[in-house]
Amino acid sequence: MDKRVRFASRWLPWLLVAPQLAIVLVFFFWPAAQALLQSVMEQDAFGGSVEFVGLANFERLFADATYLQSFRVTAVFSVLVAVVGLSVSLLLAVMADRVVRGARWYKTLLIWPYAVAPAVAGVLWMFLFASPMGVVAWALQQVGVEWNHRLDSDHALALVVLAAVWKQISYNFLFFLAGLQSIPRSLIEAATIDGASPWRRFWTIVFPLLSPTTFFLLVINVVYAFFDTFAIIDATTQGGPGKDTAILVYKVYYDGFKALDMGGSAAQSVILMAIVIALTVVQFRYIERKVQY
Numbered sequence: 001m002d003k004r005v006r007f008a009s010r011w012l013p014w015l016l017v018a019p020q021l022a023i024v025l026v027f028f029f030w031p032a033a034q035a036l037l038q039s040v041m042e043q044d045a046f047g048g049s050v051e052f053v054g055l056a057n058f059e060r061l062f063a064d065a066t067y068l069q070s071f072r073v074t075a076v077f078s079v080l081v082a083v084v085g086l087s088v089s090l091l092l093a094v095m096a097d098r099v100v101r102g103a104r105w106y107k108t109l110l111i112w113p114y115a116v117a118p119a120v121a122g123v124l125w126m127f128l129f130a131s132p133m134g135v136v137a138w139a140l141q142q143v144g145v146e147w148n149h150r151l152d153s154d155h156a157l158a159l160v161v162l163a164a165v166w167k168q169i170s171y172n173f174l175f176f177l178a179g180l181q182s183i184p185r186s187l188i189e190a191a192t193i194d195g196a197s198p199w200r201r202f203w204t205i206v207f208p209l210l211s212p213t214t215f216f217l218l219v220i221n222v223v224y225a226f227f228d229t230f231a232i233i234d235a236t237t238q239g240g241p242g243k244d245t246a247i248l249v250y251k252v253y254y255d256g257f258k259a260l261d262m263g264g265s266a267a268q269s270v271i272l273m274a275i276v277i278a279l280t281v282v283q284f285r286y287i288e289r290k291v292q293y
Contacts, residue, residue, distance in 0.1 A: 032273065038266035045260040057267035066243050067251065067268070074247040077161060078225035085165040085221055086214065089172030094202070096173070097180045107177065114170030118228065122235030125163040129155075149237060153244035156237045160245050163236060164229045172217050179213035180206070219283055226276055248272045 007013055039057055043050040061067050096107050113121070129149055131137040137147045149155040183206060191201045207214075230249045233239060239246030239254060246254065249272060256265030 035266045035269045035273070038262060039270045040263075041266075042263045045262065053263065057263045058271070061264060061267055061271070066246075069243060070246050070248050070251045073157075073243075073245060074226065077157065077164075077229075077245075077247055078222060080161045081164045081168070081225040081229070082218060082221040084161065085168050085172055086217055088165065089169050089217075090176050090210075090214075092169070093173050093176035093180055094206075096177055110173050111170045113166060114174075116167065118167055118231035119235045121167045122160075122163050122232040125159060125166070126236045129159050149241075151241055153241055156241055156245045160229070160233050160236055163232045164225065167232065168221060168224055172221070175213050175217055176210065179210045183209050215283070215287060218287070219280060222279055222283070223276060226272065248275070 040052060040054055041050050042053045042057070092110055096103065096110065116124070128134050128136045129147060131146075131148050131150075132141060140147045147155055149159045187205055187209075188201060191205055196204070226247075227249055229247070230253065233245055233247065233250050234253075237245045239250050243251075248268065252265050252268045252272060255261045255268065259265075
């Protein structure tokens with residue numbers, strides 16, 4: 001039985017996908033091409049004078065100590081956001097999957113943070129940790145911790161990681177909960193009858209069956225940490241103290257819109273795009289092998 005769709009005209013399939021193709025071309029490929037072109041140019045802030053400089057912008061970047069530091073900051077930040085975010089979300093999903101009374105309210109409350117804008121989430125966490133008025137900062141002070149994310153680099157990094165993880169927990173929670181509810185209960189019941197402990201049932205049955213969901217969320221969270229956390233960092237630390245929380249995407253913005261270095265900013269965006277593409281390829285090439293579909 002042939003299940004393939006046959007169109008009366010060969011142009012009809014292209015017509016149906018034309019709107020999506022137009023969006024991809026205009027909002028993805030065209031800006032990427034513009035960034036590649038600007039990365040080999042030197043121009044003033046208003047585009048009055050443009051000069052071809054080749055790879056000079058890239059050479060200047062890799063000779064800049066602050067730009068090299070942003071690589072380390074981005075690596076630490078993205079690993080923490082992905083690992084902590086996925087771990088906490090999975091824990092909450094497992095707990096929500098077991099709740100009987102009030103389960104709907106519990107799940108609804110966990111989904112709400114996703115509706116908060118990233119900038120609002122950053123401001124919210126900044127007020128919570130604002131020393132000495134913030135509630136959390138005051139509580140930490142009572143136990144002997146002098147919290148000050150304006151001066152302490154470790155405190156600033158912890159703040160932006162907490163804000164970024166909190167903002168993304170709802171998204172991860174939804175997918176993990178859906179994955180847990182799709183696991184046949186008969187498998188869990190059979191393992192229980194065989195005497196497997198809850199911990200053993202989770203690691204030998206539940207978690208392997210969640211591997212497709214976990215792999216998908218890993219890719220999404222890495223991209224989120226690299227790009228979508230800009231508003232959180234801008235609202236909380238503005239890349240400070242110094243440049244200790246200036247991840248790559250924030251440095252692209254700072255050099256382009258504040259330092260008015262258009263060529264250097266474009267070169268940074270090209271490098272950032274290449275890094276994310278390479279990470280995605282590595283994840284699909286090597287990590288996906290461990291996924292059990």
